[in-house]
Amino acid sequence: MAAKRISDEPAFVLHSYDWSESSLILEVFTRHRGRVALVAKGAKKPTSNFRPVLLPLQPLRVAYSQGGEGQADIHALKGAEWVGGHVMPTGDALLSGLYLNELLLRLTARDDPHAALFDIYAGVVRVLASKHGDALEAVLRAFELLLLRELGLLPGLDAETLTLAPLQPERRYALVPEGGLRMEAAGDRSTLAGAQWRALQWALDAAACYPATLRACAGVAAELKPQLRTLLQYHCGSPVLRTRQLMMDLQSL
The missing domain is CATH 2.40.50.140 (Nucleic acid-binding proteins)
Known part of the structure; x- marks a missing residue:
């Protein structure tokens, strides 16, 4: 043929x-x-x-x-x-973009279309090239959440995963591999309040999910980072993401 x-x-x-x-x-x-x-x-x-x-x-x-x-x-x-439209990202933005590329390589299958995810990725790349360093962490967290959701790897963020009990607004919950969302002891920094997780779920479900999720991540990016990185690494398997290892090596210099 x-x-x-x-x-x-x-x-x-x-x-x-x-x-x-x-x-x-x-x-x-x-x-x-x-x-x-x-x-x-x-x-x-x-x-x-x-x-x-x-x-x-x-x-x-x-x-x-x-x-x-x-x-x-x-x-x-x-x-x-x-196509044009922006220049090559530099510095931390460049490393962040290469990190997103590695996630797509490790987690997506060939010949499996994800048009909505492509549009979100294109929007993230525009931000990376715009020199808006203050938005970098929120942009990365938003993309990680949307990527996991698009690939069916993100549990619902409005209920405990194992019990399906609704989240209590003031209690703290952690997102963990295999266990999903589970209640944690107060004072653990790598957790979010139930109300914050529910706000993220609302943003993911919004018609304009990328800007909504970006706004929802703005105030909780630091707490989300270790949880999402652990979950992503779990689904990527071994070895450690090369771009993540490079970032850690640079920070240790």
Whole structure:
């Protein structure tokens, strides 16, 4: 069967690695077709039109061909165009963007579309490139929550997971792998009050879930961080996320 051509597909490069002396294999997150693997032939050559375009955290439009029945693991990249709109994030924002890319690589399956998640990711990347460092923690926590929810890995945040008992507004609860939301002793800093968890659930259920979740995370980002990181690492499995290890190494210098 003739190869099927996919054209004008919104995409971001998540990761690339060498395929030959002159070519690259790309892991690309697309809006309509999910994560796909593409071979960019000749992309490493100095004269290649792909060379200045195939960068992470940059909005692209790509074209590629699917061989045979479209079930091949790696497809052939035919074209890539930078959409524009923002510059490359730098510093902590760049590391944060690469961390999000690694989460998508580890947690999403190939050829499994998540259009809503793609749009949220694109919005997060715009914030990372905007130099709004004060919003960085809330943006990361919001994306982590929305990613877990989109992939069916987040329990309901308005009830205890094991008992399904409604959360008590003033009691403290922790989000833990395998156990979900459970009541914890007062004074534990890595917890949230029941009312705060319920506010997060309301935000996740809102029609405009990304801005609502971003606002809900603004005041609780520090408490959410260790809980979400532990849950994400549990679902990613071993080894430790490379970008997370890099962040920890840099902080220890």
